[in-house]
Amino acid sequence: MIGWLAAAAALAGLGLSARYHWWRPRQPGIPVLMYHQITAELAGTPLPKLRVTPARFAAQLDALARRGYRTLTLSQAAAAIAAGHDHPTVVLTFDDGFLDFYTQAWPLLRARGMTATVFLVTGLIGQENRWDLDKGLPREPLMDAAQIRELAAAGVEFGGHTHSHADLTRLDDAALAAELTQCQATLADLLGAPSPSFSYPFGLHDHRVARAAAAAGFSLACTTRPGLLAPQTDPLAIPRIMIKRSDDPLDFALKLTRARSRW
Ligand SMILES: [Zn+2]
Known part of the structure; x- marks a missing residue:
């Protein structure tokens, strides 16, 4: 009987270790978390993983505060990082500038004294996610200029995510430069100063794209490759950790320290 129980416990332990990679070493550095939408709504979307519920997001913020x-x-x-920080730190980033950042995420952040960085598609401010529609994703409203200025005044950082959400690696040099300079010019007009921060649409970038981003005045550019921000990180290829709708509290805790909860 004891033998069977021990065998069952060992099997359960193996199963747990396959699902949750707690055994991977912790990595030094700052986790830069990537979110898209904070909404309970799933109607019509083929990509539910990009939508975290407000309740789950609030629980994640509370877990960060507790830790x-x-x-x-x-x-x-x-x-x-450059100053040699030694305090547990996290960066919360939101791609695309969806209206639900204003209506859902921000009240939860503000209530906890937390901040975030939002990457805007500058040619579509106050409009919709036009780039998603040909992929069968539902129409979603994006924040408008007044909402962005209000949050910027409250300490939210706004960065660029190109002017039209283009795959930058497929553009010729002139179109690439135009996407990035129009994006930076719109941010500077909106915020009163250029922004150093950027995220590559779809995470897609190469050396040519990174050079063009830098030439447009972006000195910090985020990818979708998992990892943590550390002193040796290339500032034009900053790794990020995607937080998915299905992530449970253990996934979230593992991602903070190991960049992934499973392989
Ligand atoms: Zn995007």
Whole structure:
């Protein structure tokens, strides 16, 4: 009987270790978390993983607070790394500038004294996610200029995500430069100063794209490759950790320290 119980416990342990990779070593550095939408709504979307529910997002923020993490914007975190920071820190990033950042995410962040970095598709401010529609994703409203300015005044960092959500690796040099300079010019007009922060649409980039982003005045550019922000990180290829709708509290805890909860 004892033998059977021990065998069952060992099997359960193996199963757990296959699902949750707690045994991977912790990595030093600042986790830069990537979100898209904060909404309970799933109607019509073929990509539910990009939508985290408000309840789950609030629980993640509470878990960060319990663990003593402070939230910094991307540019604040880069400065902290350069200064040799020693405080548990996390960066919360949101791609695309969806309206639900304003209506759902921000009230939860503000209530906890937390901040975030939002990457805007500058040619579509106050409009819709036009780039998603040909992929069968539902129409979603994006934040407008007044909402963006209000949140910027409250400490949210806004960065670029190109002017039209183009795959930058497929553009010729002139179109590439135009996507990036129009994006930066719109941000500077909207916020009163250029933004150092950027995220590559679809995470797609190469050396030519990174050079063009830098030439447009972006000094910090995020990818979708998993990892943590550390002193040796290439500032034009900053890794990020995708938080998915299905992530449970153990996934979230593992991602903070190991970049992934499973392979
Ligand atoms: Zn995007």
